[in-house]
Amino acid sequence: MDEEILNAATDAVSSGWWSMGPRVDQFERAFAEYCGCRYAFAVSNGTAALHLALVSTGCGPGDDVIVPSLNFVAAANVISHTGARPVFCDVVGPCDLNLDPADVEAAVGPATKAIMVLHYGGFPCDIGSVLEIAGRHGLVVIEDAAHAPGARWHGAMCGTFGIAGCFSFFANKNLAVGEGGMIVTDDEDVAAQIRLLRSHGMTTLTWARHQGHAHAYEVVARGFNYRADEVRAAIGLVQLRRLADANRARGRIVERYRSALDGVAGIRVPFAAGDGDLVSAHHLAVVVLPDDGLQSAVRASMNDGGVQTSIHYPPIHRFSAYADEPVRPLPETDRVSGRILTLPLYAHMSDSQVEHVVDRLIEAVAQASAAHSGSNPRR
Numbered sequence: 314m315d316e317e318i319l320n321a322a323t324d325a326v327s328s329g330w331w332s333m334g335p336r337v338d339q340f341e342r343a344f345a346e347y348c349g350c351r352y353a354f355a356v357s358n359g360t361a362a363l364h365l366a367l368v369s370t371g372c373g374p375g376d377d378v379i380v381p382s383l384n385f386v387a388a389a390n391v392i393s394h395t396g397a398r399p400v401f402c403d404v405v406g407p408c409d410l411n412l413d414p415a416d417v418e419a420a421v422g423p424a425t426k427a428i429m430v431l432h433y434g435g436f437p438c439d440i441g442s443v444l445e446i447a448g449r450h451g452l453v454v455i456e457d458a459a460h461a462p463g464a465r466w467h468g469a470m471c472g473t474f475g476i477a478g479c480f481s482f483f484a485n486k487n488l489a490v491g492e493g494g495m496i497v498t499d500d501e502d503v504a505a506q507i508r509l510l511r512s513h514g515m516t517t518l519t520w521a522r523h524q525g526h527a528h529a530y531e532v533v534a535r536g537f538n539y540r541a542d543e544v545r546a547a548i549g550l551v552q553l554r555r556l557a558d559a560n561r562a563r564g565r566i567v568e569r570y571r572s573a574l575d576g577v578a579g580i581r582v583p584f585a586a587g588d589g590d591l592v593s594a595h596h597l598a599v600v601v602l603p604d605d606g607l608q609s610a611v612r613a614s615m616n617d618g619g620v621q622t623s624i625h626y627p628p629i630h631r632f633s634a635y636a637d638e639p640v641r642p643l644p645e646t647d648r649v650s651g652r653i654l655t656l657p658l659y660a661h662m663s664d665s666q667v668e669h670v671v672d673r674l675i676e677a678v679a680q681a682s683a684a685h686s687g688s689n690p691r692r
């Protein structure tokens with residue numbers, strides 16, 4: 314937080330108009346321009362964006378939606394809330410934690426309606442193959458780009474390949490507002506649905522009525538309150554201007570981690586730098602540990618050394634809430650989920666902080682590996 318953000322928020326509060334109004338409009342226009350797409354709709358959070366994308370593209374009861382299990386649970390929750398069924402697909406493996414197009418193809422069945430891809434950690438998934446599969450089977454593609462604002466696949470922005478792209482502005486995201494989200498599309502009909510359903514299916518909004526552009530409303534669809542507000546839009550506009558620089562700074566830190574850690578003590582750093590056609594947003598700094606059974610010990614030891622870590626993600630198909638779903642074999646997801654570890658990453662991280670994390674990780678992996686092989690002498 315700094316003066317510019319504080320001033321933007323204060324101006325929005327002082328304007329006297331707090332709900333959706335001119336700043337939201339400005340944020341949407343700026344975001345659409347940034348992505349190079351026709352329409353952008355600010356919403357209350359990324360989960361709302363995903364839900365609106367599904368509902369606005371007609372996903373509902375009787376439909377299957379293919380989604381990677383190595384994912385935030387929001388994706389499966391919103392699929393379930395439409396009445397559709399999440400069908401989990403596998404990831405490529407420890408070097409590429411994005412969905413595996415071959416397994417997406419294998420998961421397609423008679424009830425499949427959509428594929429909801431994730432650009433894991435901000436690294437573009439193989440969206441070309443997904444679009445090809447979707448085209449062949451007549452499926453909708455929705456992009457969960459919560460990690461990927463500013464990521465590019467062959468020159469175009471992630472979030473603009475499917476029929477709708479969904480972003481999150483949660484406090485830990487690359488474009489952080491606290492809570493908030495955005496949904497982008499080039500499709501005029503989908504845009505019309507999103508516009509309606511975001512605000513209860515009402516034909517006019519409070520701001521339009523306040524300005525005297527309308528005096529009444531009709532309700533033409535059963536929608537939601539997924540609206541954004543002026544204070545968040547004001548902060549979002551500042552953060553959007555900073556996004557490209559912040560993503561580059563994150564990228565430099567990820568490359569420092571890579572050069573200090575990849576291949577050291579059996580640690581692997583996935584998503585080796587692409588060929589220039591793949592530009593990551595560097596949302597997460599993930600490493601893959603050398604063995605199963607080290608994750609908890611490494612996390613505990615790093616925590617003792619003052620370094621917070623996390624796991625992206627415990628696979629959704631292992632949660633009790635999803636125990637009733639038919640499980641397809643997901644060998645790579647099962648294999649990597651016990652070995653992944655997310656390291657601290659933020660744009661203003663200093664060199665000495667990165668070094669501290671690197672040192673603590675190497676130390677923690679060495680200790681945990683020694684204890685683990687001691688408890689498994691035949692390994």
Ligand SMILES: Cc1ncc(COP(=O)(O)O)c(C=O)c1O
Pocket residue numbers: 358359360361384385387388431457459460480481482483492493494
């Ligand atoms: C991959 C992914 N999808 C969806 C979401 C949901 O976004 P939000 O927390 O803004 O609802 C998140 C964020 O937490 C996420 O990381």
